[in-house]
Amino acid sequence: MKRIFLAIGILLSIADGYGQTRPKIKALRPGDRVPEIVFSPLNQSGKKSIKLSSLKGKVVILDFWASYCASCITFFKHSADLQDAFEKDVQIITVIPSNVNDNEARIRKVIKNWESYHQEKFTLPVVLQDKQSAQYFPWSSFPHFVWIDRNGVFRGISKEQGIDERAMKWAVADAYDSMKLAASSIDFPVNTPWIELLDPAQQNDLRIRTALFDALPGMLTNWGFSYDSVGHRTGLRINNLNCIAFYQAVCPELRSMPDNRFRFPTDKKEAVYCFEAVHRPLPEAVQQQWLKNQFDFYFGLQTSLVDTLVDCWVLTTNGTTVYPSVYKEEYTNLYERGVGKYALRHADPSLLMSYLNDVSTVPVQDESGVDFPIDLEIPAVTPMEEISMALEKYGLRLSRVRRNIQLFIGRPVGQLH
Template identity: 25%
Template sequence: MNKLRIYTAIVTGVILFLLIAFQANGQIKALKVGDRLPAAMEHRLLNYKSAKVNLDELQDKVVILDFFDTFCSNCIEAMPKLQKLQNELGDKLQIIVVTWQDSATITKFFRTNQYLKEKNIKLPIIVSDTTLKKLFIHQGLPHVAWLFKNRVAAITFSEFSKAEHVERLYQDGKIQLPLKNDFENNEPEAPVVGDSAHSDRGGSVLTGYRDGATEHGFLIYRDTMGYGTYGTLKNMPILAAYVSMWTKVKKPKFLLNKERIVWEVADSNKYNYLSDKLSYREWLLDYGICYERKIMRNVDDLEFAKSALEDMNQLLGLAVYWDERINDCLELKKLPANKINRKTVMQKTGGGDTMMIEGTDVLTFAVDMTKKYPPCIDLAKTDIKMEIGEFKTMEELNLQLAKYGLVISKGRRAIEVLVIKEK
């Protein structure tokens, strides 16, 4: 009898161990769209009718899990939109924001954040999360998971949290939203489709937006055996794709602002995000591109990028090139010695924080970064070190530049521009 009891205890222990191990493995396995949620998982939360919630209890509603933390400004900025959506569709929808931070941190943040107080944000918050972040793994915030009937309906971006999508999922039981995948391997795993694999030119592929692909600019790789060179870019606007390629051929020392882009096309919105009706991600679904190219020999980045630019022009029916055009601008010049008023210079300087700038080319770039003025052209071309304070007008900046023998004035001259022309 004692042996039987011992045997039974051992078997029971093994079974319990296997069950616990199975459950633990299930909890840390990342979920994909279509997967069922693990059963009986409770989560601590704030701003809810109870101190804990089991997502099983919400299976008859669309559940949106919006991952955030207090350091994510985009997450905080989006919360009023989420609150409005919750207020409008409360009978069909439950939005829960999820954070790894503890209850005390989150309580204090919501109590002291004036923006959230003014917007009257009362969304339920899962705190001290260690489970959901493993089920829905991510690197960037915000990160959003959609659930319905205890299954994962979508893993997507925050801008798709809209009433029309909630209604569709609630009525149809399924929905297709762009996949957010923070862990995609960007390097090509195999040669792209194109010419013969034995061709010296290799091949190329141009497609539209690719679901689940991580957005990135033009990257170049080489086969470790020396048999080929690969290039790839994914989910980029066409203009950004060209700029990314051109930086490997010609690296401009100025900011490519709107005055330096010449559009010779029927509709520039196809090439660059300009919409005031759609979010960037929604626009990208229609106009984003993916491009891959392979050359069956090792070439340097310059040669590869030039061949990719020619290929893109042919595939898209475009001519994209650098040119010079007459344009309004600001000119940074050396100030004549007789124009420097030493007394005024010593009395008036920039207010607030200051920054050290080394060289007039860096200064012109900094002026362009304000996006308040026409392109700034460096005609002084010196390596002088300058300490520049805050300025609200060009007059205020010129008062600071005078002690370095420099001045910025309005001008009109030929400047470098990027031309995008439909053939």
């Protein structure tokens, strides 16, 4: 039997004084007809706009992405090939939502770099700062794909693993039941939350409901917030993630922190859970602290950001920095994690650090000051000493030292020292 841990509480009455701007457009659910959306692509010469209604008779797939999402950009080649193969029956449109901090210059640079790397034109429509679709289809992570059938009906959302030739054939044949699509990227059912443990008469007095569940097989791995404009409630749902991802979901300062800077008990780092919270709207900072406290309670931890002296790797120059011949070219900026190997394709130093922290069990600090692109292709299991040797061609090296590093530490309650 599934274990369910429940916490029910009443917020201080002052919390009810805080509101939240209600969304102007209601999120759609599977089976809803999608209202007219007018897309204005950046890269469609001769076409100033594309109306969703003009695509009736085709399956429409909205590919939500952002310039900082390397996996999104890497996946474009796969999407472009599928578009060519199903040109008569499918239209893929790439969408950067309005609540993402991207601009036209940055997006055009991404497209230019992609075309340079693949030696082909980027033909998928690119829509920037789209407001309507972002509200119709709330999102929690990139990339994700919205499926709209031939008759303009919203069928569901999938991650990139659900975009392949078989899925395309199912969609063209209206066999959506075979695709196991999610109801939304956030998948927060505002009318039927997971936790229905109170008498209906108590619903009006309810302020907080939270629950931690075991992992749910078959559910998408993601997290996200949603808002119920009818019940005036905010919801957070976390699906099949470990406790590190829980804290990253509610603490923005932790989202860019590599996993090797989280010091948690091994069993907490490896197990995955699902979580749901339903509560009245709160100021953002109050909500973040309250949810963090909920996680501490459920996981039996006391968590804090701590500056401490630890062993780490430091990337430095060896005094003879070697600038590559392509230094003045644009970054392709790809970090590929394939089967059995990692590859950096003309990547900027920040992606190099992402790679080094992915493969190192201890933190890696950049003290090199380099600003040129890096190309590496290394087996997935490679000692840091060998990676250091591979970086020598750029005049770089990795050294094992002790540094004062900020860590996020979770100590079991009762073991606080």
